[in-house]
Amino acid sequence: MSTFTQLAIDDAHELLFGRAPRPLTTRRGMVIGGGVVYPELNFTLPAMLVDQATMDEVRRQYRQIITDALQRAVELEVPGLVVEFETLPPMTQTPAWGIELTRILAEAMEEAYARHGLPSVLRITPNDTREFDRPPILRRGENWQQMLETFEGCANAGAELLSIESVGGKEVHDEALQAGDLPGVIFALCVLGERDMRFLWSRLARVAQRTGSVCAGDTACGFGNTAMVLAEQKMIPRVFAAVVRAVTAVRSLVAYECGAVGPGKDCGYENPILKAITGYPMAMEGKSAACAHLSPLGNIAAATCDTWSNESVQNVRLLAAMAPTCYLEQLAYDCRLMNEALRDGDDAARTLQRWLVRSDAPRDPQACVLTPGNVIELARAIVDAGEPYRAGVAAARRAIDLIERAAEAGELHIIERERPWLSMMRHSLDEMPEDADTFIAHHLAQLDPTRCLAAEYALAGV
Amino acid sequence: MTDVSIDLQPLSDAVVDGNRSKTVRLAQEALDAGLEPLAIIEQGLVPGMEVVGARFKRNEMFVPEMLIAARAMKEAMALLEPRLAATGYKPAHTVVIGTVQGDLHDIGKNLVATMLKGANFGVVDLGTNVAPETFVEAAGEHGAALIGLSALLTTTMPRMKSTVQAIRDAGLRDVRVMIGGAPVTQSYADEIGAEGYAPDAASAVDTARQLVAV
Numbered sequence: 308m309s310t311f312t313q314l315a316i317d318d319a320h321e322l323l324f325g326r327a328p329r330p331l332t333t334r335r336g337m338v339i340g341g342g343v344v345y346p347e348l349n350f351t352l353p354a355m356l357v358d359q360a361t362m363d364e365v366r367r368q369y370r371q372i373i374t375d376a377l378q379r380a381v382e383l384e385v386p387g388l389v390v391e392f393e394t395l396p397p398m399t400q401t402p403a404w405g406i407e408l409t410r411i412l413a414e415a416m417e418e419a420y421a422r423h424g425l426p427s428v429l430r431i432t433p434n435d436t437r438e439f440d441r442p443p444i445l446r447r448g449e450n451w452q453q454m455l456e457t458f459e460g461c462a463n464a465g466a467e468l469l470s471i472e473s474v475g476g477k478e479v480h481d482e483a484l485q486a487g488d489l490p491g492v493i494f495a496l497c498v499l500g501e502r503d504m505r506f507l508w509s510r511l512a513r514v515a516q517r518t519g520s521v522c523a524g525d526t527a528c529g530f531g532n533t534a535m536v537l538a539e540q541k542m543i544p545r546v547f548a549a550v551v552r553a554v555t556a557v558r559s560l561v562a563y564e565c566g567a568v569g570p571g572k573d574c575g576y577e578n579p580i581l582k583a584i585t586g587y588p589m590a591m592e593g594k595s596a597a598c599a600h601l602s603p604l605g606n607i608a609a610a611t612c613d614t615w616s617n618e619s620v621q622n623v624r625l626l627a628a629m630a631p632t633c634y635l636e637q638l639a640y641d642c643r644l645m646n647e648a649l650r651d652g653d654d655a656a657r658t659l660q661r662w663l664v665r666s667d668a669p670r671d672p673q674a675c676v677l678t679p680g681n682v683i684e685l686a687r688a689i690v691d692a693g694e695p696y697r698a699g700v701a702a703a704r705r706a707i708d709l710i711e712r713a714a715e716a717g718e719l720h721i722i723e724r725e726r727p728w729l730s731m732m733r734h735s736l737d738e739m740p741e742d743a744d745t746f747i748a749h750h751l752a753q754l755d756p757t758r759c760l761a762a763e764y765a766l767a768g769v
Numbered sequence: 770m771t772d773v774s775i776d777l778q779p780l781s782d783a784v785v786d787g788n789r790s791k792t793v794r795l796a797q798e799a800l801d802a803g804l805e806p807l808a809i810i811e812q813g814l815v816p817g818m819e820v821v822g823a824r825f826k827r828n829e830m831f832v833p834e835m836l837i838a839a840r841a842m843k844e845a846m847a848l849l850e851p852r853l854a855a856t857g858y859k860p861a862h863t864v865v866i867g868t869v870q871g872d873l874h875d876i877g878k879n880l881v882a883t884m885l886k887g888a889n890f891g892v893v894d895l896g897t898n899v900a901p902e903t904f905v906e907a908a909g910e911h912g913a914a915l916i917g918l919s920a921l922l923t924t925t926m927p928r929m930k931s932t933v934q935a936i937r938d939a940g941l942r943d944v945r946v947m948i949g950g951a952p953v954t955q956s957y958a959d960e961i962g963a964e965g966y967a968p969d970a971a972s973a974v975d976t977a978r979q980l981v982a983v
Contacts, residue, residue: 486833488833537876
């Protein structure tokens, strides 16, 4: 178990796309974070059910997706490709299906390597089905066993990178988001989420060890991106979503403390903070992921990425080709541009990065907290705080400071009716206790056992 | 009860402001003055939530603010409901709502349920990952006028179709179905035979009212 007590990158100028202090070398020789940004393609089925009756069609769909995408990757001379297979719930609940589909993808990737020299690596992201039980059963039971079986089977079938969008604490976080309850958010992420991550990732580390695969990383998608989407729909304030994003880094960091080495999962917009702390390479997604969800982070997300992803796109026909192939092409061209800038030297790369940052940062507080300078400040606040609860509070407080500072300097536009939320959030942080034990005891006393089981977080009797 | 005239505008305003203690106090005062519980709800609480719903729809209120108002109404309802129940009163229309089988997303569905309660619909929330037969059973059990189906995934959206089919197969022909969720469209609602589609939580009450012709 590692603890990060200092930043791997403490200078904003060194926080750049394509470069990580601790790059990852894959089996086929891709060096992620070693000076090249790679496209990372993700895809899903069109509107259809997945069951025994449709499995032939499911196999055909995945075979077509990977064959077409690899062919286009060869034609576009991409330097390497990350393919992410994010299972759908039935594929985790019936591990044999997820494993078989992994094998289909892995075999096609091996063939492209043998025939065309295209290096690629497969990331497996089993859908976290533990929340199918309500309240979620996180540490035992059929869903847990099936998920572990899927991880292990898929790794043995050729998946090299292990990832997940884990859900521990989400049952509490969803309500906290809707209520605009920042202490509730911190309890969900930095107490419940953190404890679940520690349990989950210590077990995934064993799977990786047994199968020769690599723990890549987690994402607070169900937390930070839910906030982002709600803010995009004007249901919660953007300043609140920005603060939530900063806090999510505390939770996602646990994967790296348990042995993950990147690339962090694409939809974790907290990844720049994690890159600064850990030095490991990170996947990111931005405008290229508009097929899956809208965001105010289209350009700035690329500023520190090591792989550049499209999140997920349905396998539907577009004018040019099937959608995954079209998105592979978009990713490939984005990466070409970033790689060309890197080849031209630091000044060129930083110029492109500055444009990526400045084109988004003044327009939304969620982008503002992800400028390289602000990322370093958030990372430092988390590391200096040490313990997860205090780190969550510190990250939230620093995010509020950064947003206020940018707004006062005229570098960030904040919608007028959101301004009171900054002082409201600061006030609620001021009201929180100094020590984690008091905080946890207070929230446990309010926990609704029909929605969340303290025992699933080893908190029963605390 | 006697014929009582009392200004319920302050009660509506208290709901809009999300002032729980004031809402409960004014509801109690209206009761003490001899007003019927149903009148307090329909002329005080519901108009307040209508203002909230309209502001929410115009993006003038955030969800947390809307929920504070809903909580104020809920506390006043806790005061009024026992008296209503004693008279045998039930909401005019009950909605059975849930996220379809295989899908666990529930924020949007929960918001719709909150908005419907604010409009004085009876709401039976079945939660997430709800099988077609569970919708059918609940609709029959509660005498629902409307069933609301939610889905967020393209791979669970087809469950809406099988759920609508199950409802029709069960002979619940008077029960209307409305659907919503990120991948869902009006044309999909038409295709599967759902009578209503709401693009967002704020529109769901309007759609529900049209479907039951409130």
